Amino acid sequence: MPEYAWPPAAERRLLGKRIARLDGPGKVTGTVKYTYDLQPEGMLHGRILHCPHAHARVRRLDVSRAEGMAGVRALRVIHPEGSEIRWAMDEVLYLAADSEQIAADALAAVVVEYEVLPHFVDAEDRDGAPETRDDEEEVVGDPAAALAGAAHRHVGEYGLPTVAHNCLEAHGQVCSWEGDELTAWCSTQAVSALPAQFAERLGVPAANVRVRTEVLGGGFGSKFSVDRWGIECAELARAAGRPVKLMLEREPELTIAGDRPSAYARVELAADAEGRLVGWSSESWGSGGLAGSGSPPLPYVFAVPDRRHRHVSVPTHVAGSRAWRAPNHPQACFITLAALEDLAAAAGLDPLELVRRNLHLTGRLERIYRDELEIADRLMGWSRRWRPRPARREVGRWADGPRRRGLGLSVHTWGGRGHRSNCALTLHPDGGVDVRIATQDLGTGTRTAVAIVAAETLGLPLAAVRVHLGDSRFPASGASGGSTTIGGVASSTRRAAQNLLEDLFRRVAPQLEAGADELEARDGRVGVAGDPDRSMPWKRAAALAGPSPLVATGANPGPGELTESGVGGVQMAEVTVDTETGVVRVEKMVAVQDCGLIVDLETAESQVYGGLIMGISTALAEEKVIDPVTGRMLNVDFESYKLAGIADVGELVVHMMTGPGYDDRGAIGLGEPPVISPGAAISNAVANALGVRVPYLPLTPDRVLAALEDAVRAPATAGGSGGSA
């Protein structure tokens, strides 16, 4: 058995280099097809009748006219007469027709009447909730005593709303049957997991279901399930005997295909005279919909010695939440790091200094944070440029114009150990290499990373390796969630490639008059390590291996330390706030991020840029606006659901940690970490600019102006800061 390990830094030809994504050209030229693009022969168009009410009972449902229309091929009722609907845009029925127009006409021909029932959609108002679910209180030590006796104390309230995933490609699939065998092209993050989900609900063997995902247009954690629309699409196709395409339209996509739960919290936090955190107490509440919400991990990152936390989940008449990049971390990060910054202000400390004085509370990430803070400090010029907040009495009496600048910072963490993954390598007698792995490429660079690992290990140029993924008939690989993919596929591919070499070396060693364990593959040749005269071209070695292809497999987990868990990141933000209009501009963000061994520097940086942009967007603008009157989401298009555009994100500076202490931990996931901190860093920068905390995200003009107005009206108490005790 080979010794499974990553090559030492000096020997890496491709690993960690800046390599352009392999999926780029096909996407730019349109030659790769998204699920949305597919049009198999004879395909029908599936459509859904959605209920516009957040809470209702179906009083009457008459589908006879719709069913009888020419071109309507199948119709399936989900909510028959008498059934209760508990969130807006829930599905009443599905149908499939020859054209989109016929499908739309058929939906219009359905007679449906609802008895509208009372709804509750505003989780912030937990006192008004018909039902709440209290989590068990978590207590460590004696927080009450620690808070009471501390030198510096701060009490604050913070909150952030539900946000949507905004996948550019909506949820959906194309389903096609041949006999009792189903092929489903799905926009999914879980190719290997879907066949069993389909099979169970369709009553066919899992082996009869093939799921394919060549590329997908965004998932962000919302595309792990086959979903009701997947099953219904397959059922419509089975009933009609023709392929059916069914993708969600934008309003249901934004309304029912998942959200990030809201979180509101009341926090009490204290430090000793040296600024070391001694006590924490928090109560949080929030909701992502009918299932309420899980508790954010509070306090975040810093294990304050004496602490208490309780969470109250508030179910609402809103479709359920789904994992949204780094579930619960952005909420916990914002609440904790905002409270920390407010405490620093109350104690008269630079927040960078306060964070540094508390790194002993971050466990094994201490050294990583210390390194990263130093780099971020340099890239932002923090130590040179940071100024204390303006005093409360100065708020609204700005001496130097209405626009104010501020700096803020945040830290975050994530796990990211590689998931279960299998990879198969085929070496053809002509030297060609195929890699097969059922994983999906979310646009994160998975395909590119697999190619890099295979080519690096086999000593071949990148172009010599063909990567096939996104097909459930390939060796199973985990769902792409929780930043587990890179560690999983990099490890399984590395082991498969090392196994292939072992087999190949054994077969060609006699020709080179050497032992198999003396051989190496590099620069397109197989030969005795350190003896260039005893080597042969890769192609010849492959031909010697025999008339039929060699196949090797690799799996994760497996022997050797190829992946790890636990990364740290530091972000700093610089903002300008217009105090007369409340408009916040992000001028610059610095992100310093660790992800263990970097496979592709370019796509790794790209992940961080993407995380920053998404984080800035949620900090400044994003919010699911649910109408109190109807319980229906109001901002269901990209005009009114405000996302940050390129002009809104400012200068982005990304620094990836590399070298000893980082590379040697193996490949660790990167999708979640960089999206966690922007809300906290930007809100802290706004507080630094204004001298007053805007307690809620997103930082829209109404919220910023309200916080300023409160401060001017009640200069001593506004902003939620209890000041120094």
Next chain:
Amino acid sequence: MQPFDYAVPATAEQAVRLLGTRGAAGRPAVPVAGGSDLLALVKDGVLSPGRLVDLSGLDGLAEVAVVDDSLVLGALAPLADLAAHREVAARQPALARALSRVASPQIRHVGTLGGNLCQRPRCWYFRRGYGLLAQLDGVSMPVAGDNRYHAILGTGGAAGGPAYFVSPSTVAPLLVALGAEVRAAGPGGGRTVPLSSLYRVPRRPEEGEIALAPAEIVTHVVVPPARGARAASYEVRQRRSLDWSLATAAVVLRLDGERVEEARVVLGQVAPVPWRCEAAERWLVGRVLDAETMARAGEEAVAGAQPLSRNGYKVQLARTAVARALTAVLRGGAAATAPAPAPSGGAR
């Protein structure tokens, strides 16, 4: 989306005729110019026209002419063309600037001046199909619901209405302040009216917010010569990328030295129509434009505001927009000049 007829007339007369009769399934005909917003409204089922009368083939309605020192702007001219036009830039630089900031580059290249002035409100209740006045079982949805982007002026407050949407165009306030007129063609022939009278506050659901007669279309916008007046507008937008203005103020001043001789102040996105602020105008006339005067003009402009539950911040935005538009005028950056040679491609 319901099936509709599609017609491409060559002349305004043909267009008017086609608009005057009903289309598919007896539903009314509506004109379409750039279509950047109308087609989305049709696809979303907010509008269900029986016929789309495509105006893009009409001759001569996309041009700019100077007649008796007035700018005569064809209603079908794309916003980007107008923003870059040398006569527009030279005679009405503030207008060129306002045009250059509309929506996004894509929309400015497709969207027309007439379409911008006649665009439908962005009210999210209207856009979700609850009608222009957004009433549900006798309840005003904007009053009872989420009104963060709704009107603070011209509504009579929560007890008034029934119209709470805001006039969406960011160009209209400046054109109204400049005293622009529109030429319209209809079944009864042509007419010329002040742009301000193109807008009305509807009292009943079937009454539209654009005061055109049935089958009438806007053919031109006529902007009178500045004759030394100086203009500026200021938009408060949350995002730099494609976004709607939260409040716009347009001011046109004639100054005698530092003293204001004449003033026009018009707000956008705060009322169902471009909102003329006569109190602010009266306040300004005869005064020297110092910081205090400008701030007070902002106060006067919003004096009658009656915000709803969530849109009080727009009072502050409108106030600020007025003061900043006045500051821009004072700085003279947007002063109109006599027609002068400009580099090709226009002064941008």
